[in-house]
Amino acid sequence: MAVMGIADALREGIREEMRRDPTVFCIGEDIGVKGGWGGAFTVTLGLVDEFGPERILDTPISESGFCGIAIGAAMTGMRPIADVQYGDFLFCMMDQLANQAAKMTYMAGGEVKVPMVMRAPVGSTRRGAQHAQTLEVFFTHVPGLKVVAPSTAYDAKGLLKAAVRDDNPVLMFEHKLLYGSKGNRAEKGAISPIGDVPDEDYIVPIGKGAIRRRGRDVTIVGKLLTVYRALAAADELARSGVEAEVIDPRTLVPLDKEMVLESVRKTHRFVVVEEDNRTHGWGAEIAAMVAEEAFWWLDAPPVRVSAPDTPPPFAPLLEQLYVPSVERVVSAVQRLM
Amino acid sequence: MPLAQAELVGLYRRMLLIRRFEERCNALFLQGRIPSTLHLYIGQEAVAVGACSVLRRDDWVFGTHRPHGHALAKGVSPRIIMAELMAKVTGCCRGKGGSMHVGDVREGAFPAIAIVGAGLPIAAGAALSAKMRGTDQVAIGFHGEGAANEGDWHEALNMAAVWRLPVVYVCENNLYGASTHFSKAFAVAHVADRASAYGMPGEVVDGNDVEAVHDAAERAVARARLGEGPTLLECLTYRQCGHSRSDACNYRPDEEEASWKDRDPLKVTADRLSTCVPSVPFVPSDLETDVAAEIDDAVAFAESSPDPTPDDLLRHVFWEGD
Numbered sequence: 001m002a003v004m005g006i007a008d009a010l011r012e013g014i015r016e017e018m019r020r021d022p023t024v025f026c027i028g029e030d031i032g033v034k035g036g037w038g039g040a041f042t043v044t045l046g047l048v049d050e051f052g053p054e055r056i057l058d059t060p061i062s063e064s065g066f067c068g069i070a071i072g073a074a075m076t077g078m079r080p081i082a083d084v085q086y087g088d089f090l091f092c093m094m095d096q097l098a099n100q101a102a103k104m105t106y107m108a109g110g111e112v113k114v115p116m117v118m119r120a121p122v123g124s125t126r127r128g129a130q131h132a133q134t135l136e137v138f139f140t141h142v143p144g145l146k147v148v149a150p151s152t153a154y155d156a157k158g159l160l161k162a163a164v165r166d167d168n169p170v171l172m173f174e175h176k177l178l179y180g181s182k183g184n185r186a187e188k189g190a191i192s193p194i195g196d197v198p199d200e201d202y203i204v205p206i207g208k209g210a211i212r213r214r215g216r217d218v219t220i221v222g223k224l225l226t227v228y229r230a231l232a233a234a235d236e237l238a239r240s241g242v243e244a245e246v247i248d249p250r251t252l253v254p255l256d257k258e259m260v261l262e263s264v265r266k267t268h269r270f271v272v273v274e275e276d277n278r279t280h281g282w283g284a285e286i287a288a289m290v291a292e293e294a295f296w297w298l299d300a301p302p303v304r305v306s307a308p309d310t311p312p313p314f315a316p317l318l319e320q321l322y323v324p325s326v327e328r329v330v331s332a333v334q335r336l337m
Numbered sequence: 338m339p340l341a342q343a344e345l346v347g348l349y350r351r352m353l354l355i356r357r358f359e360e361r362c363n364a365l366f367l368q369g370r371i372p373s374t375l376h377l378y379i380g381q382e383a384v385a386v387g388a389c390s391v392l393r394r395d396d397w398v399f400g401t402h403r404p405h406g407h408a409l410a411k412g413v414s415p416r417i418i419m420a421e422l423m424a425k426v427t428g429c430c431r432g433k434g435g436s437m438h439v440g441d442v443r444e445g446a447f448p449a450i451a452i453v454g455a456g457l458p459i460a461a462g463a464a465l466s467a468k469m470r471g472t473d474q475v476a477i478g479f480h481g482e483g484a485a486n487e488g489d490w491h492e493a494l495n496m497a498a499v500w501r502l503p504v505v506y507v508c509e510n511n512l513y514g515a516s517t518h519f520s521k522a523f524a525v526a527h528v529a530d531r532a533s534a535y536g537m538p539g540e541v542v543d544g545n546d547v548e549a550v551h552d553a554a555e556r557a558v559a560r561a562r563l564g565e566g567p568t569l570l571e572c573l574t575y576r577q578c579g580h581s582r583s584d585a586c587n588y589r590p591d592e593e594e595a596s597w598k599d600r601d602p603l604k605v606t607a608d609r610l611s612t613c614v615p616s617v618p619f620v621p622s623d624l625e626t627d628v629a630a631e632i633d634d635a636v637a638f639a640e641s642s643p644d645p646t647p648d649d650l651l652r653h654v655f656w657e658g659d
Contacts, residue, residue: 023469025469054469055469059496060492060495060496060499064458064489064492065458065489065495065496066492068455068457068458068459068462068489068492068493069458069459069461069462069496071459072399072458072461072463072464072465072466072476073462073469074462075462075463076462076463076467077466077470078465078466078469078470095455095489096458096459099452099455100450100452104448105653105654105655106653107430107433107438107448108430108434108440108448109428109429109430109431109432109653110431110652110653110656111429111442111448112442112447112448113656114656144654146655167656168656
């Protein structure tokens with residue numbers, strides 16, 4: 001058992017999977033350069049020393065191209081772990097992800113599989129409109145992709161290992177403020193979801209959520225950073241006697257719907273907190289699901305606490321307004337009570 | 338190495354199979370028995386047949402939105418292609434792919450990729466896989482000349498060259514990207530001119546001469562198998578039909594169409610065979626009978642096959658196991 005942050009936990013997960021299975025390899029930009037960074041956020045730092053540049057494969061700046069290469073390798077017996085430096089760059093490879101990786105198995109009538117992982121850092125971190133988006137929902141909408149979003153070190157390692165072993169394309173979204181608050185790539189304002197990570201082999205099954213806090217009065221669902229905003233809000237609410245239940249789905253596709261619905265049937269109130277833009281967003285889908293499937297248990301309308309419909313702003317003052325704050329979550333819950 | 342006469346007869350037969358298969362598809366489409374759109378391969382048969390003639394069964398091809406010829410040339414059964422076109426559950430994609438995605442992974446033909454250029458990095462990925470796994474398999478990425486103006490084409494060729502991947506990029510320059518003439522889309526004389534920019538050999542090939550395609554592909558595949566890296570082959574050919582079923586080709590001069598039909602790939606090969614010293618008989622009418630029977634069988638198989646059931650709609654979104 002070791003105590004570590006998410007970047008370290010992911011690195012250990014990758015290392016163990018690469019040791020276990022010779023078909024697993026990493027592909028991406030600046031991931032294996034000696035004297036370099038180990039990817040934009042240190043996740044692959046040092047892995048090239050153990051596995052060599054053939055299995056920690058640095059690519060030119062060609063996002064669509066290396067995504068396609070990962071897909072082709074996955075279709076022919078390999079298990080690539082690809083990554084982009086910033087999730088925003090996933091748009092450069094949208095065709096490869098949404099038209100190729102996602103649809104290959106279906107359009108081949110089940111005869112071809114694409115066992116690959118694509119990792120992507122997301123979240124507002126004073127980088128403005130093109131390096132700070134939250135864009136999971138673009139991918140949760142595409143049939144054929146699995147999508148995971150770990151918010152703890154334990155889940156990061158366990159979901160990474162489950163994703164590598166899955167026979168489908170899995171997108172893993174990682175929040176830049178959750179990688180760890182120490183080290184030379186730590187972000188200003190980072191929090192440290194440092195936790196115990198077992199030494200022995202384990203996975204976190206794809207499709208299973210986690211209840212982060214038990215409560216009877218309101219269900220709050222968040223993902224990545226907003227799990228922590230929800231937990232902080234729950235602590236605040238507890239002072240006035242409101243006990244919130246906080247759910248972290250961990251996997252966005254397939255969603256652990258039953259965990260959310262069971263909680264709502266108990267609490268009768270529902271809030272979803274997201275860093276996504278509000279309209280047509282991830283929260284909208286979760287709220288619609290709750291409205292459709294737990295309507296008769298609700299005592300109040302389902303509520304979204306979201307980012308506004310703007311690009312992520314640069315100015316720290318504006319960014320604070322953009323990302324849902326603890327206060328916004330608290331006041332959203334108070335309006336329901 | 339020049340092809341033996343017997344081999345050339347074999348290639349002629351395969352081209353004839355593709356030609357007659359496509360003609361039958363056209364007829365079945367007009368009769369309403371094929372629900373799909375169709376991008377017919379008529380006129381380009383020598384490219385797929387010549388290129389695939391130097392591959393092993395465990396090599397891979399990645400076809401395009403015009404893939405029937407690629408699949409047939411790689412050895413996919415006409416039965417399961419026809420069943421796919423007729424949207425039957427016995428089709429090579431269980432009726433979920435349709436004309437633009439035919440393939441059979443058991444024959445090394447992946448489901449064709451109908452987004453222009455997108456299959457080229459995927460072919461490079463298959464080649465990377467062969468290299469990493471230490472096999473000597475080779476991948477061919479077929480594409481029209483239009484794909485050479487997509488970003489994926491450039492990214493794929495660059496990475497294939499940087500990593501010396503065992504992939505051959507076979508460009509079928511049929512002069513038109515949908516209805517747009519080559520001259521409106523390229524400032525270079527040949528697609529192959531671009532190969533040097535990526536540090537790989539590029540060759541312009543007579544794409545209506547199956548022997549020329551075979552020879553060029555043989556060199557390129559040998560190079561790939563030896564670990565010497567990728568090659569770009571630009572095969573000059575002509576799409577004798579429209580881009581798709583609804584295209585009357587009013588944008589093409591009659592003289593241009595006529596001159597290419599004079600150099601029809603079947604005619605080119607038949608003429609050459611008629612002057613060869615025969616080691617095996619070359620009787621075109623016998624081959625016609627033979628090919629017609631194979632296509633009749635494919636149509637009968639497809640028509641007697643069951644439709645998908647409603648349950649099939651929701652299946653295979655994710656992998657269900659081997």
